[in-house]
Amino acid sequence: MNPKYGVLLVTGGHTHQENYGAAFLADPRCRIVGLADEKTVDRRRRDLNDRLAKQFKVPHLEDLDAALAMQGVDIVCICAEPERRGRIALKCAQAGKHLYLDKSLVPALAEADALLAEVQRQKLRSHMFSFITQPWARQAKRVLDSKKLGKLLAIHAECFFSKGRTGTANLDRPRTEEFPPRRHQVIEAKREMDNCGVYPITLIRWLTGLRFRTLHCVTGNYFFQEHQKHNVEDFGLIQGTLDEGLPYTISTGRYGWQTHPGFGSNRLMLVGSEQTAVIDAHRPRLEMYTDETPWTPPNTHAQDPMGFWSSTMQEVHMRPKTVWPPAGSAPVSDQAYFLDRLDAGQDSEINVAEAVLSTEALVAAYQSAAQKRVVTLPLPRG
Amino acid sequence: MQLADLHRAVQAALVSKRLGTPVFVRYLYHRPDDKQPSATLAKTVAQVQGWIGQPLQRLVAVGTAEHRHISLSLEFQKGATALVAWTGAPGREGVDLMLVGNHGAVYHDAGTALLWDDGLADDKRDVDAHLVDLINRALKSNRPETAGGKP
Numbered sequence: 001m002n003p004k005y006g007v008l009l010v011t012g013g014h015t016h017q018e019n020y021g022a023a024f025l026a027d028p029r030c031r032i033v034g035l036a037d038e039k040t041v042d043r044r045r046r047d048l049n050d051r052l053a054k055q056f057k058v059p060h061l062e063d064l065d066a067a068l069a070m071q072g073v074d075i076v077c078i079c080a081e082p083e084r085r086g087r088i089a090l091k092c093a094q095a096g097k098h099l100y101l102d103k104s105l106v107p108a109l110a111e112a113d114a115l116l117a118e119v120q121r122q123k124l125r126s127h128m129f130s131f132i133t134q135p136w137a138r139q140a141k142r143v144l145d146s147k148k149l150g151k152l153l154a155i156h157a158e159c160f161f162s163k164g165r166t167g168t169a170n171l172d173r174p175r176t177e178e179f180p181p182r183r184h185q186v187i188e189a190k191r192e193m194d195n196c197g198v199y200p201i202t203l204i205r206w207l208t209g210l211r212f213r214t215l216h217c218v219t220g221n222y223f224f225q226e227h228q229k230h231n232v233e234d235f236g237l238i239q240g241t242l243d244e245g246l247p248y249t250i251s252t253g254r255y256g257w258q259t260h261p262g263f264g265s266n267r268l269m270l271v272g273s274e275q276t277a278v279i280d281a282h283r284p285r286l287e288m289y290t291d292e293t294p295w296t297p298p299n300t301h302a303q304d305p306m307g308f309w310s311s312t313m314q315e316v317h318m319r320p321k322t323v324w325p326p327a328g329s330a331p332v333s334d335q336a337y338f339l340d341r342l343d344a345g346q347d348s349e350i351n352v353a354e355a356v357l358s359t360e361a362l363v364a365a366y367q368s369a370a371q372k373r374v375v376t377l378p379l380p381r382g
Numbered sequence: 383m384q385l386a387d388l389h390r391a392v393q394a395a396l397v398s399k400r401l402g403t404p405v406f407v408r409y410l411y412h413r414p415d416d417k418q419p420s421a422t423l424a425k426t427v428a429q430v431q432g433w434i435g436q437p438l439q440r441l442v443a444v445g446t447a448e449h450r451h452i453s454l455s456l457e458f459q460k461g462a463t464a465l466v467a468w469t470g471a472p473g474r475e476g477v478d479l480m481l482v483g484n485h486g487a488v489y490h491d492a493g494t495a496l497l498w499d500d501g502l503a504d505d506k507r508d509v510d511a512h513l514v515d516l517i518n519r520a521l522k523s524n525r526p527e528t529a530g531g532k533p
Contacts, residue, residue: 153471154451156410158480167485171403174461216442216455216526218463222405222484235406237463239444239455247444249453249465251408259487265480269410271451271469276412278478278491374442374525 003031006072012052017079023335034059036067082184086111104198105355127348128355149272157200162264163307166256168225179370188226193236197252210242217365257297401483424513443520
């Protein structure tokens with residue numbers, strides 16, 4: 001079978017490209033054209049890009065402009081750091097490429113709007129990574145669509161990542177949020193309300209089809225000195241209303257390797273007029289207890305203390321947690337989902353237009369947390 | 383199991399220090415026949431405040447009794463937060479709880495079992511009228527209401 005899609009990867013090691021690129025590489029519909037990035041990246045980034053290109057056995061293309069001008073590039077998979085993501089995605093859209101985008105879309109609303117305008121002008125297909133292909137998210141969608149719950153009265157969505165060595169934040173220094181956020185990601189830490197919170201925000205919009213109308217948010221530094229040192233939050237609590245005044249709540253963040261038996265709490269509560277459904281990524285589950293040595297966290301990797309990346313976790317020999325072994329059907333990979341939609345001539349359910357709504361909610365959340373007030377959406381532009 | 387048993391168990395977990403300092407509580411409860419949700423919410427807020435051990439600073443409310451759902455986000459003086467929500471839709475009574483400390487978490491949910499011997503009806507504590515007033519103000523104002531640091 002001749003691969004149908006030429007895929008250009010943008011940005012390499014120590015990003016989610018380690019996972020996304022591997023999935024595109026393994027898909028018989030795809031041929032990886034190369035791994036590219038902006039010419040101006042620093043040496044560390046260039047070395048990490050080179051390392052992943054070598055691992056994938058694909059060309060390392062140091063000039064993104066030249067790479068975009070090559071024949072046979074249909075899709076660009078962009079995993080650049082949040083601060084570079086907007087201009088890179090816009091450039092790729094201007095080159096007429098379909099976009100597979102890491103989450104969250106971009107930090108600034110103006111960047112998101114500009115990208116959407118270009119994607120729509122060029123009639124491109126696009127997709128932002130999300131949880132919508134997870135079986136439990138699909139189950140929630142089926143439950144809502146079946147109307148078994150009656151009229152939806154409220155929704156709660158939760159996403160916590162169980163990674164990082166907790167207990168090091170100074171709790172005597174309550175967080176003071178800044179707006180706009182100056183940075184979203186450093187080597188040691190990410191803004192976790194954005195990084196984890198984008199999932200429940202996207203799910204609520206996807207499940208209900210409703211828009212965020214009011215939003216109140218509080219952020220915190222509860223767990224990690226790394227986040228506190230770089231003035232980025234490790235926790236977020238969001239509450240507000242959707243269209244028609246429907247209440248929603250979101251709790252999210254990164255709370256430590258040993259705070260959960262699995263990868264973290266991922267949970268939806270759908271309150272209906274007839275029934276309430278709690279849908280949990282870990283229910284139903286298999287539990288396994290043995291006389292093996294109990295799971296312990298991996299050693300801290302100096303270049304990735306929070307356990308963001310697959311390669312660094314391999315380097316510190318992280319063992320999988322075993323008490324709740326995987327059960328149930330494996331999800332369709334997010335990359336395969338996007339390719340399936342392309343094959344069918346359909347846009348993704350989480351295209352750039354949808355991702356912009358998540359960006360707007362995240363921007364509103366930081367504004368609310370900084371100004372300690374309820375923010376009304378849509379946010380003013382300009 | 384009764385509600386007071388659950389609350390005592392959580393308190394015991396906190397006293398054990400295994401969780402570290404409590405920083406966030408998610409306390410969602412389901413009580414279809416609640417005729418005075420603000421009063422029940424006030425009791426729950428008081429319970430959560432007791433676990434957090436900090437004065438309540440701000441409270442934001444969303445929802446209405448008529449729509450059988452009210453959620454409260456709470457901010458405490460030293461930065462801890464909580465989400466307390468009541469749902470009055472039909473179905474079994476129960477509590478969905480997560481208390482997160484800076485060294486661990488405790489979780490409780492009803493799962494698929496019938497855990498509750500007599501539902502949530504055994505909470506005989508007095509209602510704090512100031513908390514009820516604060517909740518009602520927040521429900522009307524749609525903005526953060528200050529608790530005045532009342533412990």
